Amino acid sequence: MASLTKTKKHLSFTALRMAVTSHFQAIKDNRQQSKCDYSQTEALMSAFACMYFQEPSLAQFQLRMEEDFHKNNLRTLFGVENIPQNSQLRDIVDAVPSDELAPVFKDLFERLRRHKHLEEYAIFPNTLLCVIDGTQYHSSKDIHCEQCLHKTHRNGEITYSHAVLQGAIMHPDKKQVLPVMPEAIQNKDGTEKQDCESNAAKRFIAHLKKAHPRQGFAICGDGLMSHQPMIETIKDNGMHYLLVAKPGDHKYLFEWVNDFSELPSLEVIDDKGRTHQYRWKNSVPLHGDGNAVNVNFLEYHLINAEGKITYRNSWVTDFPVSEHNIIPLVNAGRCRWKIENECFNTLKNQGYYIDHTPRALPSGRNYGHGKKHLSYNMYLLTLLAFYFHQIFELTDGAYQACRVKAGSKRYLWEVFRGTVRFLVMDSWEEMMDLYLNPDDYEVTKTKKS
Numbered sequence: 001m002a003s004l005t006k007t008k009k010h011l012s013f014t015a016l017r018m019a020v021t022s023h024f025q026a027i028k029d030n031r032q033q034s035k036c037d038y039s040q041t042e043a044l045m046s047a048f049a050c051m052y053f054q055e056p057s058l059a060q061f062q063l064r065m066e067e068d069f070h071k072n073n074l075r076t077l078f079g080v081e082n083i084p085q086n087s088q089l090r091d092i093v094d095a096v097p098s099d100e101l102a103p104v105f106k107d108l109f110e111r112l113r114r115h116k117h118l119e120e121y122a123i124f125p126n127t128l129l130c131v132i133d134g135t136q137y138h139s140s141k142d143i144h145c146e147q148c149l150h151k152t153h154r155n156g157e158i159t160y161s162h163a164v165l166q167g168a169i170m171h172p173d174k175k176q177v178l179p180v181m182p183e184a185i186q187n188k189d190g191t192e193k194q195d196c197e198s199n200a201a202k203r204f205i206a207h208l209k210k211a212h213p214r215q216g217f218a219i220c221g222d223g224l225m226s227h228q229p230m231i232e233t234i235k236d237n238g239m240h241y242l243l244v245a246k247p248g249d250h251k252y253l254f255e256w257v258n259d260f261s262e263l264p265s266l267e268v269i270d271d272k273g274r275t276h277q278y279r280w281k282n283s284v285p286l287h288g289d290g291n292a293v294n295v296n297f298l299e300y301h302l303i304n305a306e307g308k309i310t311y312r313n314s315w316v317t318d319f320p321v322s323e324h325n326i327i328p329l330v331n332a333g334r335c336r337w338k339i340e341n342e343c344f345n346t347l348k349n350q351g352y353y354i355d356h357t358p359r360a361l362p363s364g365r366n367y368g369h370g371k372k373h374l375s376y377n378m379y380l381l382t383l384l385a386f387y388f389h390q391i392f393e394l395t396d397g398a399y400q401a402c403r404v405k406a407g408s409k410r411y412l413w414e415v416f417r418g419t420v421r422f423l424v425m426d427s428w429e430e431m432m433d434l435y436l437n438p439d440d441y442e443v444t445k446t447k448k449s
Contacts, residue, residue: 010115011395013428016388019107021045021079027100031092038084043092047378049078051385053420054413056353058368059086073420077428093377094370098184101380105181106211108387109169112178113215117395121171121178123332124319127216127240130167131339132204132225134185134197137354137379138162143369147186147376149194162186162375165200166383167208170338172331176390177342179383180208184376201225202233209237218242218319220336223249226316228286228293235318242333245297245316252288253316257281257297266323273305278330280321296321300330347386350410354382398432405436 009015024041031040047058055061074080084092112118123129144150144160151159163185169178183204185195205219218240219225226243234241247254257263265279279299285292295316302311315333319325347354369375392399406412415435425431 008115008395011111011117011391013388013392016108016111016391017078017428019111020048020104020384023101023104023107026103027096030095038082038088038092040092040096042080042082043084043089044096044381045078045080046074046083046089047093048381048384049074049080051352051378051382052078052388053417054352054385055417058089073424076424076426077420090368090370090374094368094372094374096373096377098373098376098380101377101384102181102207102211104384105179105387108391109178109180109212112391118169121169121174123171123218123328124216124325127218128169129171129220129242129332129335130180130208130217131170131220131336132165132167132201133222133336133339133344134163134165134200135344136161136163138369138375140369145369145371145375147184147188147372149185149187162379163197164376164379165197165204166339166343167204168339168343170335170342172328172335174394175342176394177338178390178394179343179387181211182380182383183207186376197224198227198230201230205233205237205239209239216240218332220333222336226250226286228291231286231293231295231316231318240318242315242317242319242329244333244336245295245314247314250286250316253284253286253295253297256284264321264323266326268327275301275303276327277301277303278326280326282320284316286316298326298329298333300334343386347382352382352386354379398429398436402432402435 021041024044027040027044029036029040050058050061053061072083074083109118118128121128138148139159139161141157141159148160148162151161153159164182165185166182167180169180183200185197185200187195201221208217216239219234220242221230221244223244223246226245226249231241231243245253260281263279263281265277267278268276270276277300280297282296283294284297286295296319297314297316298321299314300312301309304310313333315329317329319329321329344354346352368378393403402412403409406415416431419425419431419434423434425434
């Protein structure tokens with residue numbers, strides 16, 4: 001049955017799934033093949049399928065998929081011929097170096113760029129806003145590996161954790177955020193000093209430039225990032241920056257700015273009676289040392305109709321600031337909250353279970369930690385599933401119609417999970433058609449016993 005709503009072929013589920021399968025197949029399998037019952041690609045795709053359907057339990061998801069071995073949704077939707085057992089799947093995914101998944105994220109980005117979908121995300125010509133921030137996705141006092149960060153408490157207890165420096169493409173007027181390959185904040189073999197968010201950010205920026213050398217980026221980050229070594233790293237990689245700068249962190253900068261009796265400014269009153277106050281100053285020293293980099297300063301206050309300041313913030317940037325671009329620059333700077341709300345909050349609290357700790361999952365279940373790469377790979381596969389869904393929200397007419405009909409994303413995915421538990425579907429597009437047009441659909445699918 002053909003869908004009544006338009007789906008873009010190059011970004012359809014089938015096209016994207018086949019691209020992911022191709023990248024998984026390209027990853028070198030270092031196992032002794034004569035002793036392998038399941039392929040590395042089948043293990044990775046089975047794990048991805050679990051994340052795609054936002055299932056909290058890998059083991060339970062596999063059991064449901066195996067109810068009809070000869071025809072099941074893992075085979076029809078994800079191309080998995082042989083489903084690895086739960087323990088085998090974890091062992092296989094654990095051994096895959098996480099960097100090998102980076103080409104998948106690059107491919108999805110390039111598909112969006114090649115077909116002009118990223119043009120609506122540009123804050124300035126050929127310049128995308130990439131917001132970066134760190135987040136933790138595993139924490140335990142017992143389970144750990146050599147890559148784990150660790151914190152020793154006063155009572156001698158140690159908390160082990162995994163974290164990433166995540167980047168996402170976003171725009172003030174777009175709800176969808178598009179993640180890029182993150183950078184793990186993790187301890188490396190042979191080093192005693194713990195990794196940190198700032199060092200991970202520097203590696204992230206270099207990798208982003210290497211992956212997309214012709215694309216212009218403006219890096220947006222919090223006050224932790226607005227220091228000279230980070231700014232130099234961003235500029236050395238040919239990128240722009242828009243970084244939060246707080247008075248407590250940049251006393252010299254604010255003293256220098258406040259020494260001026262008057263700064264260029266702009267004031268706008270909106271239709272709700274709120275006042276938007278902007279002021280700026282170009283070519284300001286970031287700090288008081290002789291080698292200080294000069295930055296452009298901008299500040300914003302939002303005042304409600306009663307005269308109370310409800311929001312204030314300030315940033316430093318390398319964009320020359322004027323009355324012509326101060327408003328879009330401030331809007332871009334304020335966009336930073338989306339990485340917390342639209343990305344991290346969604347991944348942790350809206351069905352993706354990216355916080356892979358027993359306390360965060362229903363019935364204490366989790367996806368496993370592993371000895372090498374399992375924990376981070378599960379994060380990446382979950383992020384990839386989220387990326388798929390964001391692309392569909394942005395470009396797929398059938399998926400958009402499903403979202404409208406369901407009313408909420410959480411309910412929609414409950415419907416999809418229920419469908420694959422009782423019916424074997426020949427394609428993802430057919431599943432959406434069934435939901436959109438149930439009265440016109442002839443149920444000829446294989447029912448699960």
